[in-house]
Amino acid sequence: MAGALDGVKVLDLSRILAGPTCTQLLGDLGAEVWKIENPRSGGDDTRKWGPPFKDDLQAARTDLSAYFMCANRNKLSVSVDIATPEGQAVIHQMAARADVVIENFKPDGLTKYGLDHASLLKAHPGLVYCSISGYGQTGPNRAKPGYDLMAQGFGGIMSLTGEPQGRPMKVGVGIADVMCGMYATVGILAALRHRDATGEGQHVDLSLVDSQIAWLINEGVAHLTTGQPRKRQGNEHATIVPYQTFEASDGHVLVAVGNDSQYQRFCDFLGRPDLAETPDFATNPARIVNRTKLLKILEGLMVERSMSEIIAGLEARKVPVGPVNTLEQVFASEQVAAREMKIEMARGDVEGGAVTLIGNPLKLSKTPVTYRRPPPHFGEDTDAVLAWLQSQAGATPD
Numbered sequence: 001m002a003g004a005l006d007g008v009k010v011l012d013l014s015r016i017l018a019g020p021t022c023t024q025l026l027g028d029l030g031a032e033v034w035k036i037e038n039p040r041s042g043g044d045d046t047r048k049w050g051p052p053f054k055d056d057l058q059a060a061r062t063d064l065s066a067y068f069m070c071a072n073r074n075k076l077s078v079s080v081d082i083a084t085p086e087g088q089a090v091i092h093q094m095a096a097r098a099d100v101v102i103e104n105f106k107p108d109g110l111t112k113y114g115l116d117h118a119s120l121l122k123a124h125p126g127l128v129y130c131s132i133s134g135y136g137q138t139g140p141n142r143a144k145p146g147y148d149l150m151a152q153g154f155g156g157i158m159s160l161t162g163e164p165q166g167r168p169m170k171v172g173v174g175i176a177d178v179m180c181g182m183y184a185t186v187g188i189l190a191a192l193r194h195r196d197a198t199g200e201g202q203h204v205d206l207s208l209v210d211s212q213i214a215w216l217i218n219e220g221v222a223h224l225t226t227g228q229p230r231k232r233q234g235n236e237h238a239t240i241v242p243y244q245t246f247e248a249s250d251g252h253v254l255v256a257v258g259n260d261s262q263y264q265r266f267c268d269f270l271g272r273p274d275l276a277e278t279p280d281f282a283t284n285p286a287r288i289v290n291r292t293k294l295l296k297i298l299e300g301l302m303v304e305r306s307m308s309e310i311i312a313g314l315e316a317r318k319v320p321v322g323p324v325n326t327l328e329q330v331f332a333s334e335q336v337a338a339r340e341m342k343i344e345m346a347r348g349d350v351e352g353g354a355v356t357l358i359g360n361p362l363k364l365s366k367t368p369v370t371y372r373r374p375p376p377h378f379g380e381d382t383d384a385v386l387a388w389l390q391s392q393a394g395a396t397p398d
Helices: 018-028 085-097 117-123 148-154 175-198 208-214 217-226 260-269 284-289 291-302 307-316 327-332 334-338 382-392
Strands: 009-013 032-037 053-055 061-065 076-079 100-103 128-133 202-207 243-248 251-256 321-323 342-346 354-358
Touching (some): 009 018, 009 085, 018 100, 018 175, 032 085, 076 382, 085 117, 085 382, 100 175, 117 202, 128 175, 148 175, 175 202, 202 208, 243 291, 243 307, 251 307, 260 284, 260 307, 284 291, 327 334
Parallel strands (some): 009 032, 100 128
Antiparallel strands (some): 053 061, 243 251
16 A cells, blocks of 8 residues: 655665654655665664664674664665765756755754755755754754754753752653654645645755754743743643542552532542632642642542552543553554554564554554565665665656
8 A cells, every 4th residue: 555655765864863763764655765874884873772672593783773763663774974075966966866865963064065955945946945953944053063952951851840849850761852853744745735836845844843842832821921030840740630640459540520520529539528618728729729739638548549540430420530551551552553553564584573663653554564674774875865866877767
């Protein structure tokens, strides 16, 4: 079955996570992705970010780290040294055949190689050229390096994450990188639609910090509305009570009471309907004002009950509730199996003959995502891609 992006060719000059997240998504949707890797460094930095690594058939470590594999399926790995005239010539050949170029060098970092957006768009006006950097192509911080941790700090999400009296905390995964990659995907698809309608390419400028600020959402706008600082709430919600983790007698559960009728049913489960009738707790605004007093009562009632009792009782009353799963529990769940969120991709040269990856969440009825190529070893597709380029020499680009 044809993918939504069948025929689209992506020249991927990015590495680490934000750019590769974007290009993996484009690849899952059917695009052909040429991942350019530096032979002087042994390829994408994340190939060395382990353990864990996938072993080969002799139980020796390969260059397929778990970190690399998480964002690099459906790609062809091509070894090219862009610091050399020969390498630059290859990239220009590839750009002539590509629809999309994506890179995450510092602003102006590719200018000396003639591979910056101005140079390639001048040579190939129909290209969609996407640049990802820490702070973007403009502004006083444009030259500063960008890493997920720095973006989470500068962009404010760390000031909202963690226990109220604890240290600011980053999110447990590189979420600023991942979300930047998602925004990049949206920008590229929008630019491709414009290109297909007009023949005109363009430059898409993404920054990790801009992306992170964009998903401050309600907390960011609450600050802009009031001018007041926002506080860390731990696992509690800033504007909904109760909406948090609760300690049970044998673990922890999540309860997300989204409205007053759910709160009434929650109190019924606890055997305390009076907590839904007293004016101090009857409405969500009142519960916000009296959060500390109410939670002391609720926590004392919840800890007397087991996880299974709480989950069964609240589900029966249609109050949102759930467990705090470990990753083992996540990937062993029937829901993950039903949604195909754990996948196996055959790779005959590694232990077990396959790699296990996280599936794509997009479920498209007519053009479903496909898993065509497992994460590649460094440079394994170089000869094939260069041979294809040679065969295209002199032909008019598509």
